[in-house]
Amino acid sequence: MPPDIEAIAEQVFVALADPTRRGILAALASGGPATATDLAERLPITRQAIAKHLALLAEVGLVTAEPGERRRVRYRLNSGPMQVAQQFLASLARDWDDRLDALTRQLERPRAVRP
Amino acid sequence: MGFPDRIERTVELAHPRASVWAALTTAEGLAGWFGNEAQIDLRVGGSVRMTWTGGPSADMRIERIEEPSVFGFTWHIYGLPEDDPRRTYVEFTLEPVGKGTRLTVVESGFAQLPEDGYRKAFDGNTEGWASELSDLVEYLNAT
Numbered sequence: 001m002p003p004d005i006e007a008i009a010e011q012v013f014v015a016l017a018d019p020t021r022r023g024i025l026a027a028l029a030s031g032g033p034a035t036a037t038d039l040a041e042r043l044p045i046t047r048q049a050i051a052k053h054l055a056l057l058a059e060v061g062l063v064t065a066e067p068g069e070r071r072r073v074r075y076r077l078n079s080g081p082m083q084v085a086q087q088f089l090a091s092l093a094r095d096w097d098d099r100l101d102a103l104t105r106q107l108e109r110p111r112a113v114r115p
Numbered sequence: 116m117g118f119p120d121r122i123e124r125t126v127e128l129a130h131p132r133a134s135v136w137a138a139l140t141t142a143e144g145l146a147g148w149f150g151n152e153a154q155i156d157l158r159v160g161g162s163v164r165m166t167w168t169g170g171p172s173a174d175m176r177i178e179r180i181e182e183p184s185v186f187g188f189t190w191h192i193y194g195l196p197e198d199d200p201r202r203t204y205v206e207f208t209l210e211p212v213g214k215g216t217r218l219t220v221v222e223s224g225f226a227q228l229p230e231d232g233y234r235k236a237f238d239g240n241t242e243g244w245a246s247e248l249s250d251l252v253e254y255l256n257a258t
Contacts, residue, residue, distance in 0.1 A: 005226055006118040086194035087201075091119045091225035093193050100126050100220065102148040106138060107130045109147075 005084050011060040012085035021053050033076040120226035129215045136183040184209050
């Protein structure tokens with residue numbers, strides 16, 4: 001199966017479009033692996049809502065479930081899909097149009113300015 | 116549709132190839148349009164360091180020099196971790212058109228993934244900080 005990187009990127013963007021999911025990912029990024037209960041204590045949302053969002057994030061591959069203490073499932077941030085999305089963003093951010101405009105302006109500049 | 120692997124632009128410049136070549140391959144030329152400051156070691160395998168006001172910088176590795184027609188370098192993919200080995204390739208081609216120059220820039224490689232990239236995207240890096248921290252714990256436990 002060929003890597004469908006665009007599909008991965010799209011799932012990441014959909015996941016990140018929701019402020020609650022961004023909050024969950026930010027909490028995992030800053031505080032490390034956590035259970036749904038831990039996250040409910042830190043974020044202003046119910047444990048049920050967090051569990052629902054975590055399920056979606058796990059499906060996309062942005063978090064991985066792993067066994068934690070006392071048989072609780074812990075969720076860990078997974079950066080793989082994020083890096084795929086970054087490659088897409090990087091292609092949009094290169095901005096050759098502005099650079100080439102700047103080059104054109106540079107060449108138009110009076111000679112005297114250039115050493 | 117739209118995960119571009121390759122970006123291509125062409126501009127017609129009313130300047131001879133030598134001037135355009137200098138703008139692409141000298142520190143003062145690059146500092147005039149690409150960045151705010153530039154250092155260049157013009158040889159294949161040499162490096163270009165661009166710095167922008169406010170701090171950002173980029174390091175390029177020169178891959179191809181065919182004065183005055185082809186200049187190519189690779190650089191880091193924006194947003195990926197500094198030590199990520201993936202790079203895009205940028206190639207400038209200068210063709211004479213009358214007294215001016217047709218400049219084409221092609222940047223390719225945005226969609227590249229290493230062999231195991233697909234699997235990694237889903238399996239996640241259980242490595243990284245997690246394993247480094249557990250290595251540290253083991254080390255401390257052993258002493």
